[in-house]
Amino acid sequence: MLFLRSLIFTSLMFLSVLPFAIPAMFSGLVPYRFRWRYARNWSRFNLWMLKTICGLDYRVEGREHMPDSPCVVYWKHESVWETMAQTVLFPEQAWVLKRELLWVPIFGWGLAALRPIAIDRKSGRSAVMQVVRQGKRRLANGTWVMIFPEGTRVPVGTEKRFGVSGALLAEHAHVPILPVVHNAGEFWPRRGLIKKPGTIQVKIGAPIPAEGRSAPRHNEAVKAWIDAERKRLPKGRG
Secondary structure, eight states: OHHHHHHHHHHHHHHHHHHHHHHHHTOTTSOHHHHHHHHHHHHHHHHHHHHHHHOEEEEEEOGGGOOSSOOEEEEOOSSSHHHHHHHHHSSSEEEEEEGGGGGSTTHHHHHHTTOOEEEOGGGTHHHHHHHHHHHHHHHHTTOEEEEOTTSSOOOTTOOOOOOSHHHHHHHHHTOOEEEEEEOGGGTSOTTOOOOOOEEEEEEEOOOBOOTTSOHHHHHHHHHHHHHHHHHHSOSSOO
């Protein structure tokens, strides 16, 4: 039954891309705020399906730490779940992602309409400076910048070096980094079909300011918090 529920949810999630992405592909004349709300509703719908079909819900701690103005947000990346959850939990935002995602037929074309910061991860410093330049513009326009600092999904229990682009952006834009940790990988594993029932625990930490720190030191402080708090989150059923 667990396999069947997971298969049904996954199939419906993929099918739900069509009514989202196809209108988004032709939304150039629609104000951006409407495109953004449409994307958020898509994420809400999928999280609702996840709870209804698979019995997988979530609980958030630390909402009081969210600042009034936009900043850089670091998310622990170990599942597909957080790619949808960040859209629901935070205001209008831009995602730093690999540009290859924009080449995915239909889904990627719709994603491009949401103004992500799409980088070529092989281009090294050029990609880092692209995040800084475009991220500053997004922040100045009132848009939060979401970053998976590990660059890719990592298995539960794995710690990976953080990229420096987010810390440099925070330094140049004079904003803090807001760390977010969760245990979604315990329920919806990396590259896994099975979605276990339970409650994903999400913890939002206090903003970590850039002032007085170099970008690498800033990264170290955020990584230390994320790694320590991830180990404190429960395993299995939440």
